[in-house]
Amino acid sequence: MSTHNASSSETGGIEAILSALNRDGYAILTDQITTEDIARIRAELAPYLKKQKMGRNDFEGFSTERVYALLAKAPSVALLIEHPTILELLDRLLPRNYLLSSALAINVHPGETPQAWHTDDAAGGAPNTVGPRSPYGISTIWALDDFTATNGATEVVPGSHRWAAPREPSADEVVQVLMPAGSVVIFAGNLRHRGGANTSTTSRLAITPQYCVPWMRQLENMTLAVSPTLAGRYSPRVQALLGYSVVDPGFMGHVDGLHPKRLIDPGYRGRKYRDDLPPS
Numbered sequence: 498m499s500t501h502n503a504s505s506s507e508t509g510g511i512e513a514i515l516s517a518l519n520r521d522g523y524a525i526l527t528d529q530i531t532t533e534d535i536a537r538i539r540a541e542l543a544p545y546l547k548k549q550k551m552g553r554n555d556f557e558g559f560s561t562e563r564v565y566a567l568l569a570k571a572p573s574v575a576l577l578i579e580h581p582t583i584l585e586l587l588d589r590l591l592p593r594n595y596l597l598s599s600a601l602a603i604n605v606h607p608g609e610t611p612q613a614w615h616t617d618d619a620a621g622g623a624p625n626t627v628g629p630r631s632p633y634g635i636s637t638i639w640a641l642d643d644f645t646a647t648n649g650a651t652e653v654v655p656g657s658h659r660w661a662a663p664r665e666p667s668a669d670e671v672v673q674v675l676m677p678a679g680s681v682v683i684f685a686g687n688l689r690h691r692g693g694a695n696t697s698t699t700s701r702l703a704i705t706p707q708y709c710v711p712w713m714r715q716l717e718n719m720t721l722a723v724s725p726t727l728a729g730r731y732s733p734r735v736q737a738l739l740g741y742s743v744v745d746p747g748f749m750g751h752v753d754g755l756h757p758k759r760l761i762d763p764g765y766r767g768r769k770y771r772d773d774l775p776p777s
């Protein structure tokens with residue numbers, strides 16, 4: 498296994514990041530949020546990270562805490578979900594009206610073992626076609642702690658988003674993502690990756706917002722996890738990511754024949770009945 502030590506050169510422009518994503522299936526961006534942002538998110542998460550609810554299976558991690566439905570619990574996580582650089586990349590990588598599939602905190606405690614290798618975008622029966630394909634989603638993992646060689650840093654298999662069929666990687670194909678707190682690794686939904694073992698004495702906290710194509714079912718049932726009242730407190734962009742949007746053609750995602758934004762704002766008039774109206 499080798500390591501990828503994040504360097505600030507990787508923040509050098511959207512085109513460079515897109516080209517790394519295309520080539521390797523992932524890219525690391527450092528210095529994307531401040532220590533104050535991290536402190537705020539940590540404080541909001543604190544009530545849910547009391548080592549009382551560890552993972553229920555080996556995938557979640559028996560020594561790992563996972564907090565789901567984050568937008569109903571830790572509102573500052575929105576700044577990661579709609580981070581401008583991430584959205585700029587997603588706008589280039591996914592079809593319009595893409596959705597937030599999942600957004601969870603993962604706190605990997607000492608003693609955790611490595612996760613199984615997996616991809617994020619072929620769950621729930623999505624066609625895992627043979628042969629290289631475009632990803633059905635893009636994932637991000639934000640480091641709220643430094644990701645070190647021993648505390649459970651994410652491991653990726655560069656280039657595996659182009660593999661013809663899933664297989665176990667050999668040790669020399671694996672790269673450990675080492676990055677300081679405030680960094681984010683962005684990767685193709687069909688890149689093989691896993692959470693690493695935590696052999697250190699400290700925990701590793703991360704937030705992972707994952708996005709999917711608009712025709713796919715979200716991993717978390719976002720519009721049930723985040724009520725219209727709560728969703729109304731977020732930006733229009735976060736609302737659309739949650740599912741307060743429709744996909745044309747077909748008005749996919751409507752509620753009782755109306756745009757779902759009517760549940761938040763009864764006067765909403767965003768449906769594209771005419772070309773001169775704003776995009777839905």
Ligand SMILES: O=C(O)CCC(=O)C(=O)O
Nearest residue numbers: 603650651690691692693
């Ligand atoms: O915690 C990590 O580094 C990766 C977790 C992950 O890939 C997952 O749970 O899907």
